[in-house]
Amino acid sequence: MKYKIIDSKDLSFFKSILSENCVLTESEDLNTYSRDYTEDLQFLPSAVLVPSNAEQISSIMKYCHEHTITVTARGAGTGLSGGCLPVEAGVVLALHKLNKIIHIDENNFQAIVEPGVINEVFQEAVQALGLFYPPDPASKGSCTLGGNVAHSSGGPRCVKYGTTRDYVLNLEVVLAIGEIIQTGANVLKNSTGYNLTQLMVGSEGTLGIITKITLKLLSYPPYRTLMLASFASAKNACACVSKILSAGVTPSALEFMDKKGVEISTSKQNINFKFGDEKAYLLIEVDAFEIEDLLPQCEKIYNALDQMEVMNVLMAEDAETKEKFWKIRRSIGELVKQISIYKEEDTVVTRSYLPQLYEGVEYLSKQYGFETVCYGHAGDGNLHINILKNNLSDEFWQNELPKAIRKIFELCKQYGGTISGEHGIGLVQKQYLDVVFSPIHFELMKGIKKAFDPKSILNPKKIFDI
Numbered sequence: 227m228k229y230k231i232i233d234s235k236d237l238s239f240f241k242s243i244l245s246e247n248c249v250l251t252e253s254e255d256l257n258t259y260s261r262d263y264t265e266d267l268q269f270l271p272s273a274v275l276v277p278s279n280a281e282q283i284s285s286i287m288k289y290c291h292e293h294t295i296t297v298t299a300r301g302a303g304t305g306l307s308g309g310c311l312p313v314e315a316g317v318v319l320a321l322h323k324l325n326k327i328i329h330i331d332e333n334n335f336q337a338i339v340e341p342g343v344i345n346e347v348f349q350e351a352v353q354a355l356g357l358f359y360p361p362d363p364a365s366k367g368s369c370t371l372g373g374n375v376a377h378s379s380g381g382p383r384c385v386k387y388g389t390t391r392d393y394v395l396n397l398e399v400v401l402a403i404g405e406i407i408q409t410g411a412n413v414l415k416n417s418t419g420y421n422l423t424q425l426m427v428g429s430e431g432t433l434g435i436i437t438k439i440t441l442k443l444l445s446y447p448p449y450r451t452l453m454l455a456s457f458a459s460a461k462n463a464c465a466c467v468s469k470i471l472s473a474g475v476t477p478s479a480l481e482f483m484d485k486k487g488v489e490i491s492t493s494k495q496n497i498n499f500k501f502g503d504e505k506a507y508l509l510i511e512v513d514a515f516e517i518e519d520l521l522p523q524c525e526k527i528y529n530a531l532d533q534m535e536v537m538n539v540l541m542a543e544d545a546e547t548k549e550k551f552w553k554i555r556r557s558i559g560e561l562v563k564q565i566s567i568y569k570e571e572d573t574v575v576t577r578s579y580l581p582q583l584y585e586g587v588e589y590l591s592k593q594y595g596f597e598t599v600c601y602g603h604a605g606d607g608n609l610h611i612n613i614l615k616n617n618l619s620d621e622f623w624q625n626e627l628p629k630a631i632r633k634i635f636e637l638c639k640q641y642g643g644t645i646s647g648e649h650g651i652g653l654v655q656k657q658y659l660d661v662v663f664s665p666i667h668f669e670l671m672k673g674i675k676k677a678f679d680p681k682s683i684l685n686p687k688k689i690f691d692i
């Protein structure tokens with residue numbers, strides 16, 4: 227596709243829709259919007275537009291569609307697959323001014339929000355009313371709900387409560403041609419034609435610009451217990467996950483961390499932590515509405531841990547220790563990435579195959595000679611594999627490593643899984659999509675893309691090339 231390069235006439239139009247200071251073209255601004263949290267990638271946009279409402283976005287889309295200008299939506303830029311990088315330059319639509327919690331409907335357990343609301347701000351707002359919005363990515367303090375919807379983001383609580391996808395009831399979307407639509411309705415049941423709401427969730431800004439989100443809420447369970455179990459073998463830690471869930475308890479978090487991840491996280495944050503001969507950990511949380519419902523869940527978990535030769539179980543007795551354990555876990559991703567150039571794979575398998583996936587990754591890392599740090603949402607069969615470049619040559623990194631990554635993804639497929647559980651395909655994983663998609667998959671998806679975005683101006687070159 228041949229896209230129009232933005233000129234002064236285009237900028238004048240954007241300024242007529244937005245105020246002058248909401249059309250950014252200074253190199254410092256362009257630089258800020260040229261990166262996200264993905265590897266060391268950088269793509270400069272030609273302009274950054276900062277709209278305040280759907281009507282402005284509609285006018286921008288109509289114009290960009292007519293003139294074939296690319297539009298890449300952006301939340302907080304915390305994505306890990308390059309989803310908001312403007313690879314064809316054009317316009318970045320920065321959505322941070324659409325940051326209103328429009329309505330929290332306590333009677334119906336729903337809320338309507340704009341896409342730029344920060345995940346944690348929303349969680350706290352509903353919690354103040356005794357309500358619960360579970361999806362909690364590690365970057366919850368900075369990532370936006372719009373970005374979460376665009377990727378169907380997850381987080382530790384998803385093992386019990388599901389991912390972002392499970393909470394989206396309805397969306398207001400500005401289409402590529404500028405029309406504003408509701409994808410569904412603000413109801414808990416909907417059997418009315420194709421499910422455009424769920425199609426939009428996880429579509430990474432390639433099908434439309436999300437301008438309002440109706441989210442489902444739950445009641446907030448106020449009691450929780452957290453424990454950290456250590457294992458002499460990572461395989462046993464992985465195998466213990468299915469044991470725990472088969473014991474008739476669904477933890478509100480069931481996270482895996484290998485020793486290296488914990489070492490990096492504790493040492494970089496000066497967290498006091500005693501290490502022994504363990505190789506891996508499970509961080510296990512249970513929650514409840516009544517305090518007496520915690521202990522029976524813990525007992526079932528202890529039994530399962532015993533059967534899998536747990537070495538040690540540390541109970542987080544006070545709020546401070548709970549915070550410390552969560553800090554260790556939540557910071558691993560960010561801190562590992564400070565050590566070396568990296569690639570992060572967001573593998574997911576049918577849960578009981580987690581030990582086999584882990585072993586396969588260990589085998590491949592030895593065979594190819596790279597170092598990994600693994601952690602993630604074991605309860606969902608979702609393992610984040612950080613591959614560190616360290617002193618490996620650029621030649622290896624560019625030519626050999628993709629072969630190893632492909633093998634990791636083939637393992638995912640073999641074990642009933644796929645190549646991304648919660649980070650999306652974006653730019654960096656699309657070269658591997660054929661591992662799990664047949665040609666007919668691509669044809670169907672490209673057909674959908676064409677129906678929504680005939681000139682392919684929305685977030686071009688993401689998920690697949692068209």
Ligand code: 2HG
Pocket residue numbers: 304306363364365366381555556559602603610
């Ligand atoms: C994690 O599990 C996340 O640590 C990192 O997947 C993603 O929240 C994030 O930015």
Ligand code: ZN
Pocket residue numbers: 364380381602603610648
């Ligand atoms: Zn994660």
